[in-house]
Amino acid sequence: MAQHAAKGARFQAVTANRLSDGEVVYFSADNCWVESFTDADIADGAEAADALLARAMPDDFEAHVLEPYLFEVLEADNFYKPASVRETIRAAGPTVRLDLGKQAEVKAE
Amino acid sequence: MYRYDEFDHKLVADRVNQFRGQVARRVSGALSEDQFKPLRLMNGVYLQLHAYMLRVAIPYGTLRSEQMRMLAHIARKYDRGYGHFTTRQNIQYNWPALDKIPDLLDELASVEMHAIQTSGNCIRNVTSDQYAGAIEGETEDPRIVSEIIRQWSTFHPEFTYLPRKFKIAVTAHKHDRAAIKLHDIGIVVKQNDAGEIGYEVHVGGGQGRTPFVAKKMTDFVPKAKLLAYLEAVMRVYNMLGRRDNSYKARIKILVHETGEEEMRRVVEEEFAKIDASNMLTVPQEEIDRISAYFAPPAFDSAPAESATFAQAQADNADFARFVRANVVAHKQDGYAIVNISLKPIGGVPGDATDAQMDVIADLAERYSHDEVRVTHEQNLVLPHVKLDDVKTVYDTLATHDLATANLGLISDQIACPGLDYCNLANARSIPLAQEISERFADLDRQYDIGELKIKISGCINACGHHHVGHIGILGVDKKGTEFYQISLGGAADENAAIGQITGRAFTEEDIVDAIETLVTTYTDLRADGERFIDTYNRVGMAPFKERLYD
Ligand code: SF4
Secondary structure (H helix, E strand, O other): OOOOOOOOOOOEEEEEEEOOOOOEEEEEEEEEOEHHHHOOEEEEEEOOOOOHHHHHHOOHHHOOOEEEEEEEEEEOOOOEEOOOHHHHHHHHHOOOOOOOOOHHHHHHH | OOOOOOOHHHHHHHHHHHHHHHHHHHHHHOOOHHHHHHHOOOOOEEOOOOOEEEEEOOHHHEHHHHHHHHHHHHHHHHHOEEEEEOOOEEEOOOOOOHHHHHHHHHHHHOOOOOOOOOOHHHHHEOOEOOOOOOOOOOOOHHHHHHHHHHHHOOOOOHOOOOOOOEEEEEOOOOOOOOHHHHHOEEEEEEEEOOHHHEEEEEEOOOOOOOOOEEEEEEEEEEEHHHHHHHHHHHHHHHHOOOOOOHHHHHHHHHHHOOHHHHHHHHHHHHHHHHHHHHHOOHHHHHHHHHHHHHHOOOOOOOOOOOOOHHHHHOOOHHHHHHHHHEEEEOOOOOOOEEEEEEOOOOOOOOEEEHHHHHHHHHHHHOOOEEEEEEEOOOOEEEEEHHHHHHHHHHHHHHOOOOOOOOOOEEEEEOOOHHHHHOOOOOOOOOHHHHHHHHHHOOOHHHHOOOOEEEEEEEOOOOOOOOHHOOOEEEEEEEEEEEEEEEEEOOOOOOHHHHHHHEEOOOOOHHHHHHHHHHHHHHHHHHOOOOHHHHHHHHHHHHHHHHHHOO
C-alpha cells in the first residue's frame, strides 16, 4: 500500500471499498459514497482534505465501507485524475482485463 | 485420492455455518471491521484493490474432476467467469461479494473443499510435487504424508496464533518440483540404508523481504515420528519466534538469529520430550488407511511404446512440439504425464476461464483417472494419460487455448497478481509477463533458449517467487511510478539459490529490452548444452551486468 496520499499533495479525494461487495467507492460532495471517481469530492489543501476525511468517517461509516483514506489527485484544465498508478487502476479496473471493473461499465453505457 | 470422513465433513460444515453468522453480524453492524477482519481472513477472504478476494485451498495441488467442475461453477456463478491458480497450488477468485461467500463455501463443501488455512498466522495448506504418484523414481507418494500433515495441522489449537504464517512442502523425488527449501518446513521423503521410509526435514526457508534457503535440521525422522518432530519445530517456533516485528516473525529469521546448530539442539530437545510421551506417534493402521487413498489407479497394461502416439507426432508438428515440451514420462508403461500450460502467449499467467476448467475436468474424468494437479508454477497437469489418448487430449486442449507448448521455457513465467489486483502491490506484474511472452513468442526461439525460469513479483512479499527465478523481476514503486529490479541466478529446485540483484531498476519501457539483453548475453556465452542458469553459475554476474548497464 505504498501509494496512498503523498505529503504535500494539493488536491486530494477520499476512497474506500464498499462493505457488501468490496466495490471501490469515493466520497462525494453530497456526503454519500459513489462508484465513479468523476463524482468524488475534491479537497484543495491539507485542511480541506482533513475535513473531507472527517465527513467521510461519521460514527457509523463502518456500516457502509472499509478503510477510507485520502489519496492525491492531479488537476489539469479543471479535469482531475488520480496521481498514482495504484489509484488510477482502482478507479478503472485491472489494466489486463479491460472488460472488467469500472472501465467496462463505462464502455457498456 | 483422499475422501472426507465424517469428521472432515462436520468440521467444514460447522465452519461454513459459523462464518455465515459472522458475515451476517458484520453486515448488520454488530461486528466492527477490526473484529471481523481476522475472522474473514481465517476463511480465506481478503480485501484487494477492486473487490474481495477468496482463496480456496487445494491440498497438495490435487483435484478430482468434480472438484474442478465446482471451481468452474463458482467462477461462473459467484465471480466473473475465471479463477487464478497461484504459486501455493491454490485458486483465487477476484470478485466475490461478501454476502454471497457463505453460499459459495457451502457449494465448495459439497465437493469436500474449503478456504481454511489459506490465510492467517496458522499452518497453511500443504503443498507437494504435482507429479506425485505418476513419476518414476519416487520413494513413495508424497501425498500420503501431506495428508497426514493436513489432518494434524487443521485447526491445531496450539498453532492457530503463530507469530506468522507457516508453510510446509513435501517432495519424494530427487528432482524437487515443490520448492521445498523455500518453505518454513521442507520435507523430503527418503529411504535409509535399512530400507525404511522416513523424512529429511529442512527448516527456515522462505522468500519475502529476507529470503533464505532452508537449513537441513535432520537427515532422517522415522515414519511414525514425523508429527512429533514437526510438533517440536512448531513448538520451538511458537515459543521463540518474534512477535514484536512482523517482518522478523517468520521461522527463517529465528533459525538465522539462533543459528543452525542451536536451533537443531532445541528442536531435538523438544522432540525427545514429545517422543517420550508417545502422544504423536502415528499408528501403523492410520498410515495404512491414508496410504490406501493414494494407491495407484487401475492402470491398463500397455506396451511402453505406442505406435499411435509416435505416428501422431510424425503427422503433426505442433503436436510433436507439445509432446517435446509438455509431456513427461510416466512410471507406468503406456502412460504419460500431460502438462497444461496456463501461459498462452500474451495471456495472464495462472488464469483459467470457467469453460476451460470444465474442459479440463471432462478430460481428467475421461482420460486421466479423474485427477488434475495444480503446480506451483501456475500450470495444471493431467497426471495419468494413456499414450494412445495423448493426441485426443491435445486436440481438445488446443481448441480451448490450452495447448501452448512452452513448459519450462521463457514464456512459462510465474507472475503474481501485482498492482492489477493486489492491495499490497507496488507495481504491476501481469502486463510485464505478457510483454515478455509476446517478445519471445516464437516457439523455435524459445526452444533454442531452452529452460529459463522468469518469475515476477509486484512487491517484496515475493508471491511471484522472484528471488528464485533464473531471472527474477521485482516491481518497486518510486513516487507512484512503477520500476522493475532484476535479479539473476535464483533457483527453486534441489539446487535452491537466492538470486543476486543486478543493479539499478528499470522503467516499464526499458524492462523488456533488458530481459532481451540478458537472453542474448546468455546465448552468446553459453557452452554446449548449458541452460541459462548453468551459464550464469559458470560465468557469474559480471558479463550480464556489463551488457545490461552498458
Ligand atoms: S508479491 Fe506483493 S503484489 Fe504480488 S501478490 Fe504478493 S503481495 Fe501482492
